[in-house]
Amino acid sequence: MSELLVRPATDDDVDDILDIEARGGREPWSADEVLGQLDHACGACMVAELHGRVVGHVLGFVVAGEGEIVTIAVDPRKQGRGLGRALVAALQDRWPCERIILEVRVDNAPARALYARTGFVEVGRRKHYYADGSDGLVLAWERPAPRRRPSRRAPTS
Numbered sequence: 001m002s003e004l005l006v007r008p009a010t011d012d013d014v015d016d017i018l019d020i021e022a023r024g025g026r027e028p029w030s031a032d033e034v035l036g037q038l039d040h041a042c043g044a045c046m047v048a049e050l051h052g053r054v055v056g057h058v059l060g061f062v063v064a065g066e067g068e069i070v071t072i073a074v075d076p077r078k079q080g081r082g083l084g085r086a087l088v089a090a091l092q093d094r095w096p097c098e099r100i101i102l103e104v105r106v107d108n109a110p111a112r113a114l115y116a117r118t119g120f121v122e123v124g125r126r127k128h129y130y131a132d133g134s135d136g137l138v139l140a141w142e143r144p145a146p147r148r149r150p151s152r153r154a155p156t157s
């Protein structure tokens, strides 16, 4: 998708983020929550722009070498086209951390599919985490170790 741009979110994106939250988020964030997150994690939150329009966002932060995704959402009219994957890939590429964690409702099939596709694995379960009694799953992604170049030195005997 060459027309896709994933870039750091700014305060100017708040209205677009809120619009997407209201359209598709299961527990939509408020303006104060979004602004607070952008202030708290300057540069770590990203938006996806398609043809110049914000169509998705991921909010999170990095602390002490570990990243955490707090929320992610894609405009329902644009879901299923790889935008969620592009947002998560941008964090994995750009966040200065070796590990990213998040928490997801056990019954959120699209989100679980996205995280499985981007290399997250289950590392914990928060029983009855949600108000309706649903469990939350804790997922983690570890940055793969860099591949070692084979030594060019001839073996000595």
Ligand SMILES: CC(C)(COP(=O)(O)OP(=O)(O)OC[C@H]1O[C@@H](n2cnc3c(N)ncnc32)[C@H](O)[C@@H]1OP(=O)(O)O)[C@@H](O)C(=O)NCCC(=O)NCCS
Residues within 6 Å of the ligand: 024, 025, 026, 071, 072, 073, 074, 075, 078, 079, 080, 081, 082, 083, 084, 085, 086, 103, 104, 105, 108, 109, 110, 111, 113, 114, 115, 117
């Ligand atoms: C979760 C969400 C961000 C995914 O965004 P998206 O742009 O539709 O995801 P993608 O198109 O990049 O899909 C990523 C993978 O998940 C799979 N997937 C996406 N939606 C799916 C669905 N409804 N059912 C099953 N699998 C699905 C895709 O097949 C894809 O896998 P593939 O690359 O092997 O085909 C989007 O569904 C959303 O905004 N949901 C509402 C907010 C939410 O629940 N956020 C998660 C909070 S933890």
